Amino acid sequence: MTTAVFSSSLVRKEQAPSKLSQLAARVAAALMESRARSATRELRRHEAFMTDLARRQDHSPLFLDQSEPLPFKI
Secondary structure (H helix, E strand, O other): OOOOOOOOOOOOOOOOHHHHHHHEEEEEHHHHHHHHHHHHHHHHHHHHHHHHHHHHHOOOOOOOOOOOOOOOOO
């Protein structure tokens, strides 16, 4: 009969992440969340601007038609 003996040095010990790596991970997550919120806010602002421009162009006689000459010289 064969018996296998494992040394405790061969067993991989799982180490908990250090405080510095935990802090770095939290900072990175907070930065990504902040960037995502900022991008969402910018997208909403852009969509509102585009909607406002479309509304003004549809209902305002002040906008030029495609056939009208430009109001300035090129």
